[in-house]
Amino acid sequence: MTDDTFNKSVILDLESFLIKYISADGKYKLQNGNTGLSDFDYYDRHEYEDQFGKIWASLKELGLAESTITDIENSDLYKYSPYKTLTKDQEKVLAKILSFLTFCLSENMEETVVVKGGAGTGKTILAVFLLKLLNDLKNKTYEDKEEEESDIKVNRLQSILAERQLKIGFIVPQQSLRKTLKKVFNHMQGIPESLIMTPTEAAIAAKDEPFDLLVCDEAHRLRRRAALSQYPAYDKVNQELNLSKDATELDWIIRSSKMQVLFYDSAQSVRPSDIPKDDFTHVLNSQDNRQILNLTSQLRCLGGDDYIQYVHEVLNYKGFLNGQKPQETDSFVLKEDGNMWLAPHGEFEDYTLKFYDDVDQMMDEIDKLNKKYDLCCAVAGYAWEWITRGEPRDTTKRDINIGKGYLWNRTYTDWINSDRLPYEIGCIHTVQGYDLNYVGVIFGPEIYYDKKAKRIEVDKNKYKDNLGKAVGNDYEALRSYILNIYATLLTRGIHGALVYVCDPDLREYLRPYFKS
Structure with missing residues (x-):
């Protein structure tokens, strides 16, 4: 050219x-x-x-x-391409990871690196980029370009990888995202999709020889021994690794590898089986060598960091709205009663935020956007039973009995890329980790606003995810999980979010915070 x-x-x-x-x-x-x-x-x-x-x-x-x-x-x-251009933020974190890895391999040391980043900061992109780069270095297919000005220095690491056949694995806890990334890896030269595995598969593969490095994406979805569907299989892994019965999948990863890189966001923990933040921190603190790195630049949502923060504030994610003192922010105003309250604005440059009183109108709008831009769909809280599971495509049954009636996602894995029906709605487990152009979010009847307490509350009896509500009598834990789910759903859209709320009181409470 x-x-x-x-x-x-x-x-x-x-x-x-x-x-x-x-x-x-x-x-x-x-x-x-x-x-x-x-x-x-x-x-x-x-x-x-x-x-x-x-x-x-x-x-x-x-x-x-x-x-x-x-x-x-x-x-x-x-x-999820490993050929994506890294931001300066991602490049700095990558350079530090490679530096730690080079030092540990040179000195025969072990280290745990945690990369913390909120929704949309590019954790998965960086994880895939790292795996591709290490594979190129290992197979001697990397070519350094003299003209490039970069913080990424790999000469020493390339020599080490060329000399030693390192055992490297990539753990992706979520089934749907794991399937998607295997498809991505299958289109790459020289990097096998077998590199991607579950925590159980990694533990088994490390039985005779530990991994030199395990990279784990979505580490906040690593499990503990709680609210599981298969306890015997979980217990068997702990037994084979000589761990206590209550050891977590994070313990498995540390036991199965010399060095770990964990991509983590505590705000996206959405089930009781996910390792709680305090437990996650406790395990890390028990490590002799650990490094904490941070990704801060927002890549997915065009509403930027302001929108992400606004969503968490609106949902009372950190307890700001119940008479408690909020963090320093221009979003809050002092009311006559002496309490700090979130000032509604709901308008963000280059980002569409709409509030609907009619769920059918919202679904029609999502359908129109999907036909125009693709990758637009509706999602909801898990507040309805999945009665159409296994039913044929043309079933007349409906799971979600609001408006004209709607179906839950007809497939659990890679639903985003499936042949979705216009009246099909996804849940948190089908969209976490994915980018959508526009997302429609339905707040189900399991979440409501208590006027007397002036707080968003949840109803355990109306929450239908049996594994999700297995928290015993810990109401605040369940509330935190459900609020996390809605915060995660509201940040899936790149260009915008459309919102419908079932509970009338919650609808009126949230209305000022979203542009009608």
Whole structure:
């Protein structure tokens, strides 16, 4: 490709563009490494990016590409591609991980690294990028580019990996996301999908020889011995690892590997089987060597960090609204009664936030958005039984008896990419870890507003996830899980969130906080 107007910055940006989109197009398996993809910024970049679109159209005409740019950007192969451009925030964290890994391997030390980041900060992207980079270094397919100015230094690490056959594994606790990432890995040159495993599979694989490194995405979904569907299988792993009966899957990972990198967000713990934050911290504190790194830049939601914080404040996630002193923020105002209250605004630049009094209207709008942009769907709290499970596609039964009546997701794994019906609704377990263009969130009857207590409450009897409500008499724990679920659902959308609330009092309480 030649163009008299292209300078060095444009050429490097075009190269980065082609690597990202050709890898996600799926027609070819790229042999390129994934380093050297920088976040470019130069004069008239927007004008040059328009030229990139024309170049892609020419590649399609030549039969060298199959999908449109829009289709690619909506695909999992693009969203989770190891060829994605890292932000400066991600690149700094990656550089520190590689530095720790190099030092530990050189000195024969063991270390646990925890990468903390909220929803949409790119934890999964960074985890996949790390696995691809290590695989390239291990297989001697990495090529350093002299012209790249990067904090990522890998010469010493590459020598170590070239000399030693390290045993590396990638743990993904969630079944749906695990299936998606295996599909992504299957389209990559030289990196096997067998690298991805469950905590149980990793523990079994490490029985004779421990892993040198285990990377765990969504570590907040690692389980403890509570609210499980299969206790015997869980107990068997603890027994084989010589651990106590109440050991957690985090204990398994530490026992099964010399070094661990855990991507973690305590605010996305949504079931009693998830390891509580305090227990997670306790296990980490028992480690002699541990490092805590932070991802802070918001990548998914165009509402940015302000919207993420606003959602948690509105849902009383940290107890701000019950007469308790909030953290320092401009969002709160002092009322005449002396309490601090959240000031509604509900408008965010480049982000759509809508509130509906009619669930059918919201569902119709989601359907229209899905036809226009793809990857738009409705999700709800687990407040209805799944009576249509196993029913044929054309069943007349309905699970969710509001409005015209709706179905729960007809498949549990990779529902986002399935042939969804317009009257089909997902739950937290089908969308956690995924990006949607627009999300419709239905607050079910299991969550309501208590006018007297001036607090959002939950009704255990109306919460239908049996594993989710197995917290005994700990009401506050159940409330925390359910509020976490809705906070997570409200932050799935890249471009916007549409909201419908079943409980009348909660509807009126939330109405000022969302633009009608």
